[in-house]
Amino acid sequence: MKSSSWHGASRATCKSLRARFPTLTSTSSWMLNTKQASNPMQRNWLGKLKVILSDAEDVIDEIQYKASRKQAIRAYGTTSSKMNRCLTNLRMLVFVECKNLTSLLLIIKHLTALKSLYIINCEKMDLMGGGGGDVQYLNLRLQILYIVQLPKLEVLPGWLLGSANTLRSLHIEKCGNLKALPEWLPTLKLLQTLVIIHCKELSSLQEGIYHMKTLRYLKIEKCHKLVTRLEDWSNIPGLKVLISKNAKDDEEEEQLLPNSTSEE
Structure with missing residues (x-):
């Protein structure tokens, strides 16, 4: 896959995932806070899910940063090259x-x-x-x-x-x-x-x-x-x-x- 196509796809994927995050994180938090999950195993699983979602959001942020940085370098060059x-x-x-x-x-x-x-x-x-x-x-x-x-x-x-x-x-x-x-x-x-x-x-x-x-x-x-x-x-x-x-x-x-x- 060409670099430009890959970056376009990664940005689209990140955008799609990020759109789902508020629903996923708010649902898990709501279930934990309102005690919808009365089973200790369910509550433990939801707690781990919340941590995983937080880590995944950090990964998506990193992917978006790298994609944006590469796009900026292609367009304007690096800071050192401009210097x-x-x-x-x-x-x-x-x-x-x-x-x-x-x-x-x-x-x-x-x-x-x-x-x-x-x-x-x-x-x-x-x-x-x-x-x-x-x-x-x-x-x-x-x-x-x-x-x-x-x-x-x-x-x-x-x-x-x-x-x-x-x-x-x-x-x-x-x-x-x-x-x-x-x-x-x-x-x-x-x-x-x-x-x-x-x-x-x-x-x-x-x-x-x-x-x-x-x-x-x-x-x-x-x-x-x-x-x-x-x-x-x-x-x-x-x-x-x-x-x-x-x-x-x-x-x-x-x-x-x-x-x-x-x-x-």
């Missing part, structure tokens, strides 16, 4: 002060159209998510990643490599446990803006970063352990560089490196 469709169409996603959010690992694979991701003051967020596998090979299209106050962040997640051909702006701020930037960072082919602010444990930059020809704006501020000088960036023409002179104040050393190709 997945929503995620795959997102262009911007912002998380602000999500105190109990711990990971993006379950949804990141669905964010294939995402352009901008902002994560701000999410104290339990672990961008690595404790997962491994093939997350670094995800097909992402991020152009902007903006991270502020993620105390659990020690290294940028491997799934960011999925945006190696699209990421243009990377902003990292107040991530007190960030110890190093990943070796693969120089492979971001279109990165134009790199901002690192108040990452007190960051102590060095990969050599390849000083040769990222696409960079146009660099800001490094209040990174106590990081030592970098303007001349370190001389291999990137047209780069606007802002570097704090002193981690204890807001004075900045600013220079637009020679041979600029920008319009500034």
Whole structure:
């Protein structure tokens, strides 16, 4: 029997049975309450019948629920499938002060159209998510990643490599446990803006970063352990560089490196 025919038949059967239930249950209750069944065996049998009818009604409710649910899924899809469709169409996603959010690992694979991701003051967020596998090979299209106050962040997640051909702006701020930037960072082919602010444990930059020809704006501020000088960036023409002179104040050393190709 086809599924649609079976569900139609089950609904009709349930409807027919339910129509009889009020009569059956009320008759058995009436006979018990008015002592129409004077024989103890009859009264015992009627009591058991009442219990059976109650259980049978629960079974019919379950059958009707499952039939209705399958019909709804055929018509509208599951909740998870609708959520997945929503995620795959997102262009911007912002998380602000999500105190109990711990990971993006379950949804990141669905964010294939995402352009901008902002994560701000999410104290339990672990961008690595404790997962491994093939997350670094995800097909992402991020152009902007903006991270502020993620105390659990020690290294940028491997799934960011999925945006190696699209990421243009990377902003990292107040991530007190960030110890190093990943070796693969120089492979971001279109990165134009790199901002690192108040990452007190960051102590060095990969050599390849000083040769990222696409960079146009660099800001490094209040990174106590990081030592970098303007001349370190001389291999990137047209780069606007802002570097704090002193981690204890807001004075900045600013220079637009020679041979600029920008319009500034």
